[in-house]
Structure formats: structure tokens, C-alpha cells
Amino acid sequence: MLSKQSSDEQILSSSILVVDDNPDSIEITQEMLSRNGFTSVTVEQNAVRALSRVITDEFKVILLDLLMPKMHGFVFLEELRKYNLGISVFIVTGMNDQETCMRAFDLGATEFITKPFKEKELVARLRRLLVTSINQKLLATKAQFFEEIASDRTIELEQAQSEIIRRLSRASEFRDNETGLHVVRMSHYSQAVATALQLPKRTVNLILHAAPMHDVGKIGIPDAILLKPGPLTDAEWLIMKTHPTIGGKILGGSSVGLIQAAAEIALTHHERWDGSGYPAGLCGQEIPISGQIIAIADVFDALTSTRPYKKAWAFDDAFVFIQKQVGKHFSPAVVAAFEKALPEITETYQQFQE
Numbered sequence: 001m002l003s004k005q006s007s008d009e010q011i012l013s014s015s016i017l018v019v020d021d022n023p024d025s026i027e028i029t030q031e032m033l034s035r036n037g038f039t040s041v042t043v044e045q046n047a048v049r050a051l052s053r054v055i056t057d058e059f060k061v062i063l064l065d066l067l068m069p070k071m072h073g074f075v076f077l078e079e080l081r082k083y084n085l086g087i088s089v090f091i092v093t094g095m096n097d098q099e100t101c102m103r104a105f106d107l108g109a110t111e112f113i114t115k116p117f118k119e120k121e122l123v124a125r126l127r128r129l130l131v132t133s134i135n136q137k138l139l140a141t142k143a144q145f146f147e148e149i150a151s152d153r154t155i156e157l158e159q160a161q162s163e164i165i166r167r168l169s170r171a172s173e174f175r176d177n178e179t180g181l182h183v184v185r186m187s188h189y190s191q192a193v194a195t196a197l198q199l200p201k202r203t204v205n206l207i208l209h210a211a212p213m214h215d216v217g218k219i220g221i222p223d224a225i226l227l228k229p230g231p232l233t234d235a236e237w238l239i240m241k242t243h244p245t246i247g248g249k250i251l252g253g254s255s256v257g258l259i260q261a262a263a264e265i266a267l268t269h270h271e272r273w274d275g276s277g278y279p280a281g282l283c284g285q286e287i288p289i290s291g292q293i294i295a296i297a298d299v300f301d302a303l304t305s306t307r308p309y310k311k312a313w314a315f316d317d318a319f320v321f322i323q324k325q326v327g328k329h330f331s332p333a334v335v336a337a338f339e340k341a342l343p344e345i346t347e348t349y350q351q352f353q354e
């Protein structure tokens with residue numbers, strides 16, 4: 001509840017609009033309101049004009065007549081309701097049948113009094129309406145305040161999550177031949193492709209921030225295999241190929257969206273469109289879209305990077321290779337998106353070179 005003093009001040013200074021076609025009636029209401037200390041009263045004889053003022057000016061309460069020539073009070077109520085302004089409407093009318101009263105409430109009126117009325121009664125009911133309206137405003141302000149705090153916290157939490165992801169991916173890089181720039185480039189390639197696929201903004205962001213974790217499972221691969229300069233034996237390959245499953249286990253079971261996306265990517269980034277990938281041999285759309293996107297970004301960057309066992313391919317050669325893998329390694333839609341995103345991909349490629 002409001003404090004007594006502030007409530008009285010606020011109530012009496014609340015802006016009130018009187019809509020009534022009868023000049024005498026308007027004058028009576030005006031005098032009565034001023035006699036009772038209300039200081040912000042606007043009157044309008046023309047209901048159509050009143051409606052446009054309601055939209056542009058700020059009123060707490062409207063005292064509304066019903067039988068008016070330009071616009072019936074019910075039509076006024078119907079129109080007003082469309083704007084959802086939260087203004088209380090107090091019907092002051094000569095019509096005293098119950099049907100009219102019920103219809104007015106149905107159309108959104110908050111109070112109803114019939115003429116002739118007792119001044120004290122109208123003022124008391126008007127004051128109560130204003131108190132309710134002021135309290136509602138207070139509550140709404142408080143709710144907005146808490147909402148803003150909550151959204152600040154959400155941003156902080158999201159930043160914390162993406163930092164954890166970056167740090168975890170750095171941990172995996174320490175054990176790998178790949179450099180930190182690999183994950184920067186491939187996550188940006190993934191973002192560009194996801195954007196070209198017109199995925200929702202939230203999904204694009206999840207993919208961008210989760211992509212760096214794709215190889216976190218390599219933490220579980222022995223150094224002798226992971227850092228071996230020469231080609232791997234078949235047995236070593238089998239072990240190497242467990243890194244998606246290990247990554248999926250490291251990140252799996254989270255209720256956090258970003259970690260869930262990272263788990264999905266870690267587990268599926270070596271699946272292939274034609275079903276010849278690993279670890280599950282998923283085929284076509286069985287592969288989550290995040291995995292399909294990361295696959296192309298990861299391979300493209302691996303091709304265009306120097307590794308201890310190979311030279312970097314030229315950008316155009318790698319691009320041609322990607323196109324040749326349509327329907328084999330990569331999804332046709334994702335390759336098309338990769339082509340569409342070529343300007344952004346070129347920019348990332350040039351920007352993040354050692």
C-alpha cells in the first residue's frame with residue numbers, strides 16, 4: 001500500500017479525463033472534482049477526439065458517459081481495449097438497467113455509477129480506482145526492475161559458460177598438434193554456415209560458442225598416438241576414433257544449453273552424410289545439424305592448415321574438395337550454405353592466420 005501522504009498527493013494529481021457530450025453535465029462533474037481536490041482534470045465533449053487524446057496523452061482514469069452522439073460509450077470501450085493502455089474506465093450514465101451495466105463491465109469498464117449519484121460515493125469510488133491504478137504501476141515498475149536484474153544475471157551466466165568452454169577447449173589444444181587459431185577459424189566458419197542456413201540466432205550462437213569444444217575428447221587419447229608425427233597404424237586409428245565418444249561423455253548429461261550443444265558437436269563431428277563416418281555411422285539427417293556444420297568447418301580448416309605431416313592446401317583447392325564431397329562426406333544443404341557464406345569464410349580465413 002502507498003503511504004498516506006504520498007498516496008493522497010498522487011491520487012489528487014492523477015490525470016482524469018471526463019468524456020461526456022452534455023456541457024452541463026461536464027460542468028457539474030468538473031466542479032465536483034475540483035471541490036474534492038482533484039487537480040488534473042481534462043474534459044472532452046467529443047468521444048472520437050477523446051479517444052485520440054487517450055492514445056497520445058497519459059490518463060489514469062476516464063469518467064465516461066454512455067449515450068453520446070458521435071460515438072457510443074460501448075464503442076469507445078471497444079476501441080480503447082484494442083490499445084491495451086491499462087486505463088481504468090468509470091462509467092457515469094443515466095442508464096440504470098442491469099444489462100447496460102453488465103455490458104460495460106464486459107467491455108472492460110472498471111466502475112459504474114448511475115446519474116443522479118451521491119457526490120461522496122462517486123469520489124470514494126474514484127479514489128479507490130486511482131489507488132489501485134497507482135499500486136499496479138508501482139508493482140509493474142518493481143517487476144521490471146527485477147526483470148532487468150535477472151537479465152543481467154543471465155548475461156553474466158552465459159559469459160561464464162562460454163568462458164568455461166573456451167578454457168576447456170584450450171586444455172584440449174595443449175595436447176594436440178592443432179593450434180588455438182584452428183578452433184577460432186572453424187568456429188567462425190561454422191557460425192557463417194549456420195547463418196547462411198538461416199538457423200535461429202540462438203542456435204547460431206550456440207554453435208559458435210560450442211564449436212571450440214569439438215575435439216575435447218582428445219584429452220583421453222594417449223600422447224603416443226595423438227602427437228605421433230607419422231601416419232597412424234590401424235590399431236592406433238581405432239583408438240584415435242574414440243575421441244568423439246570420449247568428448248560426448250565429458251560433456252554429456254548437462255542441463256545447460258551450451259554444454260548440450262557442445263556434447264552433440266563433440267559426439268557427431270566425424271559422422272558423414274553417406275553413413276561412412278564414426279563413431280555411430282549416422283546417415284543423412286540422423287546427424288544433428290550442428291554436427292553437419294562442424295564437420296565441414298573442421299575439414300575445411302584442417303585442409304587449409306599446415307600440420308606436422310602435411311602442407312596447407314590452397315584455399316580454392318580446399319573449396320573444390322568440399323564441393324566434391326556433396327552427398328558423400330557432407331550434407332548438400334550445408335555445402336550450399338558453405339558456398340553462400342564464402343565471403344565471410346574468406347574473411348575469417350584471411351583474418352586469423354599465424
Ligand SMILES: [Fe+2]
Nearest residue numbers: 214215269270
Ligand atoms: Fe575431431
Ligand SMILES: [Fe+2]
Nearest residue numbers: 182214215298
Ligand atoms: Fe578440429
